Amino acid sequence: MEKAESNNVEINLLIVSYFTGSITEDDLARLKQWLSASDENRRHFNKLRDSWILSGVNQSVSSIQIEESWNKFKINLSGIPFIRQKDEEPRILRYLKLAASWLLIFGLGSALTWWLLVRPKEKIPAIASRSIEVYTPLGARSMIRMADNTQIWLNAGTKITYGEDYGQKTRSLQLVGEAYFKVAKDSLHPFIVKTEGIEVRALGTRFNVKAYPEEKTISATLEEGKIDIRTLNMAEKDDRLLLNPKEKLIYHKETKETDKYTESPEEKILPVGKTIKIKDVNILSDVRTELYTSWKDSRWIIYREPLSTLAPMLERRFNIKIFFGDEQLKNLKFTGIIENETVDQILSALKLTAPIDYRINKDTLMLSIDTRATEGFKKIMINNN
């Protein structure tokens, strides 16, 4: 640097002229030329420039009255919900209002989504002291938008819990039930969904997680991007399974041994490339993701779904209880698209495709084999088994 200096007394004076605003057009052109001549020149210039800027920017004397300036400025913020750190209770109320303004309810007409706020919960130690709970009752679905712009669709009977510190280090939440996530990109703050059996981590992507407590499996289906998953039974803390788009991971909560697990029939008929088995986990490739994510849309696609697994979905969606008069019925598979149909309409449609009879009594639905129709459906029944 010393050498560059002595050789460039003239240039240094040009640089000072530039800083002090007295440089001529011609001299500026010369300075530019000198700068483009070498990286060393540029570095030399940059150092002096930083010092010049900083000596002005970070001077201790100031005519700016910061309190006054802020007080004037904050008037511009009116009309925007205020959340302050100090006043604890009102803050929560504001949170509620803020959250409620983002809450869109769809699904069945009068269905409501309930918001509950809870005091510190022992059950979920992973989440900070105060947590916020979003609950969608049976018979309804809802969508929420988080502060980071992540959108979450909640299926019927689903609860999501997150701490007030959501977004500070991570964007972490607890899921019971089924939800579809459209995660806003933010590589600094991983988005983490915790369930009773698996933990899904994403940075910015779209995926579905199904983790109803009453079901034997937990599944995660990736539509776009990348997610990684850690299951409870993984030995190493850092072990993670990477899921690619169109893959679906199924975690078996109870069997704990993959050998005992037989793939459910509907997955076999899919254009499956491979099934990888890792402990209690199956990964299916090339799945039709819309089969697992369309519950949130106006067109819910059902494809060769056995009644055994379709029934719980219908139960939650319509808040009804379904009973089987005959175990054999559980193996019947159905395909179709449900738009705005009522339970009655859906069953009428089912009746056309299978020897099924049903009785609705308030909120219960009894399914039985239609003995008069079995003859005509014999083939189907056999094929299905």
Added chain:
Amino acid sequence: MNLDFDLYWQKIRNGDVGALEKVYKTSFRPLVRYADEITGHQQQSEEVVQDVLLKIWENRLEISVKESFKSYLFKSVHNHALNIVRHQMARKETVNILSSEEALQFISDNYENNDYLIEKIFSDETGEIIKQAIDELPEQCRRIFRLSRFDSLSNEEIAAKLGLSENTVKTHIYRALQKITAALEKNI
């Protein structure tokens, strides 16, 4: 204690006005002074910074901050200030150090993506380091640098005031900058 800007950005995203207040109070002065380097007009610079902070607050859910929040703030102010000056130049309203498009282009080319500068601007210690470095300058040098930097006198005015040549004035300013640079580098 230096403010953790990225943490505060997350709070701002969550709608925390308290966090915005903290960021405002910590960064308003340096940002205004930085904008001043471009606009040469303090009141205008204050408006530039307020515009930027207000936009950030209003669009906090839509904004994606890819680098650090500090850089985002700095670059937003930098660009906004440049745009204002461009605008005024087009209407021939301004007379400041950047009186040509050439000079404006020069500042655009050289001031962006400077992580060192951004870190230092937002650091609480920078002011003290610089103050000390200036205090330690030889008397004549210190006097000239203060007249130039803080009283905004032109080289010509300083030269006339002290009975020196303009080149001598510039040489003193250059030496002061060298000392300040050394002091800042020592404190990385």
